Amino acid sequence: MTTSLGPGFWRIWATQTLSIIGSTVSGIGVAVHVYVTTGDARWLGYLTAVAAAPAVLVSPFLRRLDRVPRRSALIAGDCLAVTGPLAALLLVWLGQLELWHLVVASAATGVGNAVQSPALSAAVPAVLGNTHPQTLAKANSLFQLGPAAGIVLGPAIAAPLVAWQGLSAVLLLDVVTFAVAMAATVATPFADLPTESSGTGTGANAGTVTDDGSWRVALRWLRTDGRALVVLLVAIGVVNLCLAFFNVSILAVSLDVGGVSWAGLPIALGGLAMVAASLAAPLLGLARRPVRVAAASLGLTALGCVLAASRPSLLVVTLGVMVALAPMAVVNGGIATLFHTAVPTSMHGRVFALRSTIGRSLDPIGAALAGVVVAQVAGPAMAPGGALAGSMGRL
Template sequence: MPVLTTRLLLDTAPLRDSPAFRRLWLGQGLSQIGGQMTVFAVALQVYRLTGSSVAVGALGLAVAVPVVLFAAVGGSLGDRTDRRRLVLWTSSLQAGVSVLFAAQALAGLHSPGLLYLLVALQSLVGSVNAPARRACTPRLLPRRQLAAAAALNALTMQFGAVAGPACAGLAAATWGLTACYLLDALSFAAALYGIARLPAMPPQGDRPPGRLAGAGEALALVRSRGELAGAFLADLCIALVASPAALLPALCAERFGGHPQTLGLLAAAGAVGGVLASACSGPAGRIARPGGAALLCCAAYGATVAALAVTRSLEAALLLLALAGAADTLAVVFHSTVVQLSTPDRLRGRISAVEFVVGVGGTQLGRLRAGTLGALLGTGTAMLGGGLAAVAAAALVSVAAPAFTHYRAAEAPAEA
């Protein structure tokens, strides 16, 4: 294979060099597909029971509230206990929640309230699981491979966003929604195997004095280190300010005929772009200033969303959404690299919790922002304003957080 092609492709060194990371990554990838199948099935089941798009949108609230309330607790637990054991227990609980989803569908309970309750329970357990799981990777890999690991993790996330709904649609049409939930539960088997085979990961350094004090220590670190604050602000440039996901159904109806198949293409285009960006992310690990690169990706995302707001061509819309998905994925790779390199291990669980809250909370609030502005101003105006605002926000972050903009990965201390 030519040298140029080799350097362009995804860096798989973490998979080759670390069997533990390889097992964790493969298991998480399969579980990601299963998780997206449940997301698809829950939304479809709620819509069938209520006939209301508002009821479907309220699922986002059921996800966001437990994240905001409990992620800090999860991050603190990840720094106070053995991370492997914590992730193993919480992943087992997540598999159990998927079984409960299947049971209610099989029993024909027809209760939207029960679905909201199960979604909230799933989110609560995930709020404890995700920060600890993210904090495992730096224990398994050398620092020079953290950017490659971030790209590999982004690949599983984006591939799951494409494959999960496609598999769920096929399973639901063939065997019903119960099959989607059961397949999600079964997908946890690979994840649990990968987690169980991890080495022990006891806390390093002094344990936090208490959960609230521990969370305060993490927030103090974010305030004192401009590169961390900048990384989280960069994430919000996309998730909160510019994401057009909530406007895609209206865009499809107003400009492209409103067919479900067309909406499916629009919804999947961003994830396809993310998969392609991850697959060609080899150079990401060699970027000297990942913070500045993240902000450029944020600006590029905003520009593509602004262009999407004025296009009337379906082909152009699909291309722009794919480019936006690619920019989003690379921005995540870059700012995640800064966060991992800048955070001492004894605080990684709590800082990962902050990152998780920003990502999930920002995404849900961004959907609310987009939907509200779309209803008030119109789809195109709301989308154009969000895109241009993201470009402006990226420029403001570059000025307000110079430590992030000019952060050099090669100069990061061995233990921040």
């Protein structure tokens, strides 16, 4: 079986990457607009929380991801995700946008992402036309370039674009890149891989499964052959809790130490490090030992978090973010490859939806908590006269 990536994959990958960049620019632009308008880090936490919450709330309704064609599910998720920025853009043009509108728009986008993310993950084998582990490792590593490129370009574009052209510019960019991705998805044929009763994965745990497309069958498989994946899902949830806290805190810290013009630099260079890690990931043996490589990468992420918090210097914060974010591209690619090869193909939609739900279930808590801690606990405590002014405050 060939391990090359076909033209259909490259078309979907390129346009989805472009759309992710547009969405990242939009999301960061909205966050910068809100923070500059309110001066309150709690609003950053609220926006992140309401965007992440739908991944938990919508999951029980996503069993149909395995009952419809992969392309149809992907189109539906994309259409739902664009409703938030499109509505916000119209309100800006009408001169009626208020802060709470952006919170509602973030929630609407979160609903779309809750559908689009597992739909795209489940569609990877159909876009490739095969389930060869080496091919999947290459494809999953490349798909990490989308978020990474978004992190590189998003802050670099969003902050100055909002400062110069206003919020409408970043929202319009999001809508236009969505339209490009939608056109490519409609034009690209997807392979007709098994999705009903005889789908099997390619890993040692996959086996042959009689699947009626229900949650009952998928959960029963996870309780038996897929028990190790459940443990991994819980671990991912804890990691994402910490990263949600980290992401909100870093944006606030970057704005404080670098100002609006330079606030995007740490995250942008962190994304550049993710791009490099995504390109190098296939060389690390993801197809052969994804868990071991992911575990080692998480250790580097923890080191980066400590480094970013060590000094109120834009240089130190930037280096810490680079060390923290680069390994996450390897972690995400390795885990996606593991799930593609271990989970029966007919269950990919439901299991990837469950993976997104558990993996992001603690995101809203981490994001909301980060905003409160930064604004009401850590900041005052380290300020002159605060409880930590003589210790952490000196840093």
